[in-house]
Amino acid sequence: MTADSTPSQWSVDPARIEANWRAITIELDAPAPSRMERLLRAAGLPSRITRLVVATPALRRSWYLATAVAILIGLALTDAARPREGLFALLLLAPLVPVLGVALAYGPEADPAHEIALATPMRGLRLVATRAVAVLAFSTTWLLVASVLAPGWQPMAFAWLLPALGLTTATVAMMTVLAPRRAAAVSAVVWVLGVAWVRAAAADPLAAFGAVGQAMMVVVTIGALAVAVARRDRFDLMASRWRS
Amino acid sequence: MTASQVMVFGLRRRFGSIDALDGVDLLLQGGLITLLGPNGSGKTTLLRCLATVDVGADDAILVDGLDPRHESDRIEMRRRLGYQPQRPSLAPASRVFDVIDYVAVLKGHDDDRARRHLVYGALESVGLAERASDRVGDLSGGMVRRLELAQAILGRPGLLLLDEPAAGLDPDERFRLREIVAGRRHDSTVVVSTHLTDEAAVGDTVLVLIEGRLRFVGQPDALATTAAGRAWIQDQAPVDARATWRLADGRHRCLGAPPPGADLVDPTLEDGYLLLTSPVVNVG
Incomplete structure (x- = not known):
């Protein structure tokens, strides 16, 4: 001027x-x-990711659940008189935390805006994967703390990581067939029965979490991912099993 | 965005032994279309099919030439779509701004600043910009429905599908909502389902869906005209009318085949609708 x-x-x-x-x-x-x-x-x-993660109140509830379970496991591990039992409880229960979290974070029961979300260009698999990763990241952080606190700090205390990943991806894959909570229940029951069967059959109570078990979980993870991607259409439509 | 063209050919949907949709054919482009029908007539199912949340392998639906059975077409269709489901769809604990912002992210608006402007634009258009920081649970029922409408009109969609948006609202809120929806008729194809004839009367086109079949497609006046010569008033309750109800003055408004010398009256949209839906109705 x-x-x-x-x-x-x-x-x-x-x-x-x-x-x-x-x-x-x-x-x-x-x-x-x-x-x-x-x-x-x-x-x-970025905000476009954080919005997807925090928008669902049920997701927050799943985080609180993960925190509570991690604290409970931590308390169980403080029983120094029976360290192997505490470790077994950690390895058995820790993988179930993200499974429950994912079940509480997706679908019409968890998200009032589920039907609105279905009618948007956001791919359903991307939405469920974002939330599954968020749940996994949060619950894993807490459970890692619990693992570090395990008596006689040992690498075996982290043997729940691959099972957690495998069961979570298996749950997501099953959500193409079953409602989220039912898929989580199936994952949990199969996991608990499988671990119990190995414990009954093997001399070492922690045998299920050894190298063979870990390798199986890698296979489960890869297979479940393949199924989820191949059937990704199921996350984009209102399944009859969810229809009111 | 311009108003979308919707074409539906012989759409069917069966749940158990019930035909929710039984061969629906439609051609829509632009304007306000009211989808009228009794509860359970298939309105929600039809809107879900148009909203691409329910897609059947044999469906023949095209929106702007896009076929929702194909993934890439379906995603493109959803970019042009705004949808308000019938069920409550917003978490009470969430903030007003956050729920609309969340839907904006779902609709692919990634830039923060542009998205904020878009969200406020949608909130302003439904009169809720001042409540952006409030919790959804603190809003009245009418405000919540307006908020649900805000997420649907976000981004000015070419096809706007509203499933009973005014259900349960008081007259003031219904009028307000109607004005907002009517304002969208010029640049969108707006389909609004309702079971209230006074709401259907504001449409450019009325569709009457009964037991999964489209029984009428036309202007509201034309629906009223279908009852011409078949609506009359008499003092005594008739025995053979298709539908009849008592008026405030104690006389009876009747629909059907009038007796000789009957006091015929101008038909209303409601008369036409009742003649379509009710073989025999006696009210009051």
Whole structure:
């Protein structure tokens, strides 16, 4: 602007002023993200991901559940008189935490906006995978703490990691056939019965979590991922099993 | 976005022994279309099919030439779609801004600032921008329905599907909602299901769905006209009318084949609808 500018030269388009003012107002008025969302953004996740993760109240409940179970396992592990039993309980129960979390984080029972989400371009598998990863990450963090606290800190205390991954992906794959909570229940029952059977058959109570068991879980994970991807259409439609 | 063209050919859907949809044919493009029918007539099923959440292998539905049976077409269709389901769909503990922002993410609006503007635009259009920070549970029932409408109109979809958006609302809120929906008729194909004839009357086109079959497609006046010469008023309750109900002055409004010398009256949309739906109805 020059020194001899006249007021008429300063005039600007009122519509532009209105638009700018509206933009400023929106930036000022938009509610701040929740603490959980701010935490996730601080960890480097973009808002389009954090929104998907924190939007479902049931997802928060699944996190609380994971926290509670991790604390319970931690308390069980403090029984130094029976360290092998505590470790067995950790390895048996820890993989079930993310399984329950995923079951509580997806589907019409968990998400009131499920039907709305189905009618959007967001692919259902991406949505369920995002939430499954969120649940896995959160519950794994807590359970790792519990594992570190295991008496006589030992690598075996982390032998639940691959089973957790395998059971979670298996649950997601089964969700193409069953409702989420039923899929989680099937995963949990098969896992508990399988571990109990190995324990009864083998001399070592922790045999189910050895190298063979871990290798099986790698196979389960890969197979379940393949099934989930091949049947991804099932996450994009309202299945008759979920219809009211 | 321009109004979407919707074509449906012989759409069928069967649940157990019930034909929810029994050969529905439709051709829609632009305007406000009200889908009228009694409870259980198949309205929700039809809207779910159009919303691509229920897709059958034999379906013949095209929206702007896109076939929802094909994954890539279905995703593209959903970019052009706004859908408000019948069931409550927003978590009471969530904040108003957050629920719409969440749907905006689902609809693929990734840029933060642009998305905020889009969300506020949708909230302003339903009169809820001032409540952006409130919890959904703190809103009245009418506000919640408007909020559900806000997520549907987000991004100005070419096809807007609203499943009984005014159900359970008081007259003021119903009027307000109706005005918002009617405002969308010029740049979208808006399909609104209802079982209330006064709501159906504001449509450019009325579809009457009964037991899974489209029994009428046309303008509201044309539906009223179907009852011309078949609506009359008399003092005594008739015995052979198709439908009859007592008026405030104690006389009876009747539908069907009028007796000789009957006091014929101008038919309403409700008369036409009742003649379609009710072989025999006696009210009051």
